Amino acid sequence: MSGTSLDGVDAALIETDGHGIRHRGASLSLPYTPELREAVYALFAKAHDIAVDAPELRAVERALTDIHVQAVQRILAIEGQVDLIGFHGQTIYHAPKLGRTWQIGDALHLSGQTGLPVIHDFRSADVAAGGEGAPLAPWYHAACLSAWHKSGEDGSDSARPVAVLNIGGVANVTYVGRDGAILAGDTGPGNALLDDWALRHTGIACDRDGALARAGNVDEGCLDKVLSDPFFRRPLPRSLDRQTFAGVLDIVSTLSPEDGAATLVALTARSVAQTALPEAPLRWLVCGGGRHNPSIMRALNEVLAGDVLPVEKLGWDGDMVEAECFAFLAVRSLRGLPLSAPGITGAPELATGGRLSCAAIRPVAGFAS
Numbered sequence: 001m002s003g004t005s006l007d008g009v010d011a012a013l014i015e016t017d018g019h020g021i022r023h024r025g026a027s028l029s030l031p032y033t034p035e036l037r038e039a040v041y042a043l044f045a046k047a048h049d050i051a052v053d054a055p056e057l058r059a060v061e062r063a064l065t066d067i068h069v070q071a072v073q074r075i076l077a078i079e080g081q082v083d084l085i086g087f088h089g090q091t092i093y094h095a096p097k098l099g100r101t102w103q104i105g106d107a108l109h110l111s112g113q114t115g116l117p118v119i120h121d122f123r124s125a126d127v128a129a130g131g132e133g134a135p136l137a138p139w140y141h142a143a144c145l146s147a148w149h150k151s152g153e154d155g156s157d158s159a160r161p162v163a164v165l166n167i168g169g170v171a172n173v174t175y176v177g178r179d180g181a182i183l184a185g186d187t188g189p190g191n192a193l194l195d196d197w198a199l200r201h202t203g204i205a206c207d208r209d210g211a212l213a214r215a216g217n218v219d220e221g222c223l224d225k226v227l228s229d230p231f232f233r234r235p236l237p238r239s240l241d242r243q244t245f246a247g248v249l250d251i252v253s254t255l256s257p258e259d260g261a262a263t264l265v266a267l268t269a270r271s272v273a274q275t276a277l278p279e280a281p282l283r284w285l286v287c288g289g290g291r292h293n294p295s296i297m298r299a300l301n302e303v304l305a306g307d308v309l310p311v312e313k314l315g316w317d318g319d320m321v322e323a324e325c326f327a328f329l330a331v332r333s334l335r336g337l338p339l340s341a342p343g344i345t346g347a348p349e350l351a352t353g354g355r356l357s358c359a360a361i362r363p364v365a366g367f368a369s
């Protein structure tokens, strides 16, 4: 998984039948170099009209695929056996209303270099069917929550409604109601704007430990202006392109680095609080890199009624949830299980998705038929 934060590639091995999680294995992260990060960033502005075979795009695609090859090889070195790869690719454009979502990555190259079948292009079928193409992690969040509910661990029986909140570059929520029904969608910007702001003012692409934001004050005027965007009034399911709110950096540009960071942190937290849900969740289980930022966690605690807890409280690895998710979704895809659902992506009906690329014929254990 290479998410919208552009920090690198996360890889995780799980054993799954596409419904439950039998075992979690090795996991690791490989960072993007600053040059690759910049090259991907440069594609955002051109993605709406660049040709799929443009040399500059193919070069970036090959470089980021090669990092995925390394990640899989390292997992193979630890685990000895892997049956199937789920390869999300790097989103460079996401405009479901225009019928397009684009994750770059050369699945055939990844398959050829690893000798393994690869499931990729997880979002296109959903968008073609009229869905948002995102988020997809709710399938995995729901499977993890279901295992927790069944565990009988303290509090797990009375835990609904509950929300899993992923604070990545963009933030998304999975809400599970008292009856188990799922409602999901993107809440708004996560870390991406704050990362871009920090890079501009400190030269480091992250407000490490929320230090900049902690030293600043929220500019309520700027915040109100941003939160008046119609996106924040749209009901779930809904999704965002990382760059949709890039203009916010202009709105806060007159603020000091500290006040700008504080305002961007407040934007992340308040856009979560403003997201209309059927009932207030009793617990907010937070995963993704944003949970490492104490300023974001404090802001969430201030604006949300329920308990705000990192997913580690349930024994999950909050840095690997998305990587595990795309392994899970790969198996679901191979088995023809749904990746689209009205309450998750807004697609009209349950439908599967993803594509299989296989450069070398090798049987996948457990999937002989």
Ligand SMILES: Nc1ncnc2c1ncn2[C@@H]1O[C@H](COP(=O)(O)OP(=O)(O)OP(=O)(O)O)[C@@H](O)[C@H]1O
Binding pocket: 002, 003, 004, 005, 006, 007, 166, 167, 168, 169, 170, 171, 190, 191, 192, 195, 205, 206, 207, 208, 209, 210, 287, 288, 289, 290, 292, 293, 294, 322
């Ligand atoms: N110690 C820290 N202090 C502040 N922020 C942190 C820290 N550690 C991680 N982060 C934030 O987490 C981000 C990475 O989060 P994550 O890996 O969940 O994003 P992603 O998966 O790329 O995004 P998405 O979920 O949108 O696809 C970093 O870019 C940074 O903003």
Ligand SMILES: CC(=O)N[C@H]1[C@@H]2OC[C@@H](O2)[C@@H](O)[C@@H]1O[C@H](C)C(=O)O
Binding pocket: 003, 004, 091, 094, 101, 133, 134, 135, 136, 137, 138, 168, 169, 170, 171, 172, 186, 239, 240, 322
């Ligand atoms: C188009 C796209 O890549 N969207 C990402 C992004 O990052 C977070 C949020 O926006 C979510 O909708 C999605 O990723 C996660 C993994 C998802 O599909 O659930």
